[in-house]
Amino acid sequence: MGENNKVVLGVTGGISAYKSADVCSKLKKRGYQVKVVMTKSAAEFIRPLTFETISQNSVTTEMFSQNKPYLDTEHISLARWGDIYLICPATANIIGKLANGIADDFLSTMLLAVESQVIIAPAMNSSMYKNPIVEENINKLKNHGYYFIKPDEGMLACGEEGAGRLPDSQIICDEVDDRIKKTVDQNIDNSLLKGKKVIVTAGATRENIDPVRYITNPSSGKMGYAVARAFINRGAIVTLIAASTDEKPPDDLHKVIRAFSAKEMYEKVMENLEDCDIVIKAAAVSDFTPKNYKDNKLKKEGKNEMVLELTSTRDILKEIGDKKGDRILVGFAAETSDLTQNAKDKLNRKNLDLIVANDITAEDAGFSKDINTAKLIFKDGNMLELDTMKKAELGEKIAKTVEKIIKEKNRP
């Protein structure tokens, strides 16, 4: 757990707010991306700068920020960003507000818009915690699906003894791991990709010239592997056909098949096509290959020039498109000019359902990088321009988009 999962940490104004910094730090160490929202009272106990530094993200404290270049409905975008929401510590006040639908600051407003799992870690004086009104609020929220971490008993900051202490940060992070795992399991159960047989191709092909030389391209395979991971996370049965790449195959793959040249890639894809529902062609396959492979190393001796004759390789995507039947076919377009138009043409020519278009000349996109900036272009011409994001996140977006395409197809 942790890797690539996103936690929104809400910090409210309790004396144990400082412990939340350790929770934030441990979540980061476990590989989570963390964004922090603080109430005004929380900022009286611990400065936003602490969370900003630990989370490596800006901290939201204001509903009506002066510093925004445009009016972003951040309480909604942040309510969609997280895979899980943790309120730690949670004051009696935030519990009361949430139980009664009150939205009078950023945190409470965002929480009303959250549809993912919310974990609440209450911490307060034991009389407050045992107050029947607080108890009622907690029970009401539990009935609505909010998950509570039981506070510890012991000496409280106010000097009194009883239940109300924030548990150890390790325990809180273990609960986050556990809830995320349950959410993932639930997502798999509910996913339209569950049990679907998917071929993902990845990496760069190599076209051999002689025993020591080949033509290739800078594709690292990172994007294809991220797509494979995202489909596995939704319960798909994934066969990865990998050309040249240094990436480590994800756990729970159905099969990994290596295919180094465009010819091998063609053969392996076609061999596996019959028994598959979805094809995602993320590999960078050479369009040309040397016409004559030389069995012996080409020698330089006496030559100032050398002409290499190339012949075109088979167009795998086009051939799948021609016989795709009910399969869903997703392609990638790595372009250096007229990105949208070229990608749209490719989508139509090759009978794709979706094309992921990226401008490889852009600084924040493309080959070998861990991030990408892409446009998702659909068969009906609709286009979704995505922000720059990690390839893992883009893989998730592609998986979710394919789910939507399946849903549309299933619609009577």
Ligand SMILES: Cc1cc2nc3c(=O)[nH]c(=O)nc-3n(C[C@H](O)[C@H](O)[C@H](O)COP(=O)(O)O)c2cc1C
């Ligand atoms: C020193 C001090 C410690 C506090 N500790 C807690 C606490 O542990 N739990 C709690 O529910 N409220 C505590 N409060 C009260 C909250 O700060 C107060 O109810 C505030 O309105 C909560 O705002 P918030 O929920 O928007 O963060 C404390 C107040 C002070 C001054």
